[in-house]
Amino acid sequence: MAYLSMGESHRRITEFLNRFSDAVSYQNGVSFKSLFALSSNSHFLLSLADALSLFNDANRLINQNENFSQFADIIVPLFRSLQHYKQSNFVEAYNAFEKTANAFVQEFRNWESAWALEALFVIVYEIRVLAEKADRQLASNGKSPEKLKGAGSLLMKVFGILAGKGAKRVGALYVTCQLFKIYFKLGTVHLCRSVIRSIETARIFDFEEFPKRDKVTYMYYTGRLEVFNENFPSLTLLST
Structure with missing residues (x-):
């Protein structure tokens, strides 16, 4: 890491906080x-991680x-996760990011519009990827891998x-597609059935309104x- 002054660290952290606040204020997904x-x-997030390692009073800037403070439950663990991620400590990075994800989901529930949907997608993706990295790290240290299972519960x-x-x-x-990836990875593919039933039988869903990217991935899984x-007759129906 190149030399980083305290003033530059302060500037980088403040820039992130301002970007966060502005994105919410202007609903810039x-x-x-x-x-x-x-x-x-x-580069922006990696340089922020360096700044957080040097500047130990980020919580004061938030509060x-x-x-900023109204989103402290999202930002504080996100900062912690970012630092751990930069240090390749994926178990702690996951633990902190899970707190960010839970707090974000609560805020997202309260927002009337879907402006933050793309951000939710990123969080859903990141929680799965972090869980996989954390489980590999746990297994390499002789510990029980458990994070991907937890990520599945969060995604549900x-x-x-x-x-x-x-x-x-x-x-x-x-x-749903991220859940499929988790269930196949864990070998718990039977859990896919309940999600499929929700998608295919719930009246609120019109399959054609989903993005093409997601429909293709869904059909693949x-x-x-x-x-x-070994349900080959159903495969014939899927291909028609």
């Missing part, structure tokens, strides 16, 4: 989602401004929030599930 993309290895909560009326419901299929269950 594109700017907002980039603030949670730990695994993207963006002294109401624009997110799915429940999206499985309602309104514009947010179009995000349900993306979360449902096809894999039928192969796993």
Whole structure:
């Protein structure tokens, strides 16, 4: 890490906080989602991690401004997760990010519009990726890998929030696909069935309204599930 002054560290942290506050104020989903993309290895977030390592009073910056303090439950553990991630301590990075995710989901539930849906997608993706990294680290240290299972429980909560009326419901299929990836990784593919039933039988969902990207991924995993269950007649129906 190149030399970093205390003043520059303060500036980087303040810049993040301002970006966060502005994104919420102006409902800028594109700017907002980039603030949670730990695994993207963006220069902005990596340099922020360096600043946080040097400047030990970030919590004071958050708490002294109401624009920031109202989101402290999201930002404080996010900062902690970012530091651990930079140090390749993926277990602690996951633990902290899980707190950020839970706090974010609570805020997202209260926002009337779906402006932050892309940010939610990033968080859903990151929690799965971090869980996989954390479990590999736990296993390498002779400990029981448990984080991916926890990530699955969190994503089911997110799915429940999206499985309602309104514009947010179009995000349900993306979360479903991330759940499929978790269940296949864990070898608990039977859990896919309850999610599939929710998607295919709930009247609130119109499959055609989901993004094409998510529909393709969904069909891929449902096809894999039928192969796993040796349900070849259903595969014929899926391909028609």
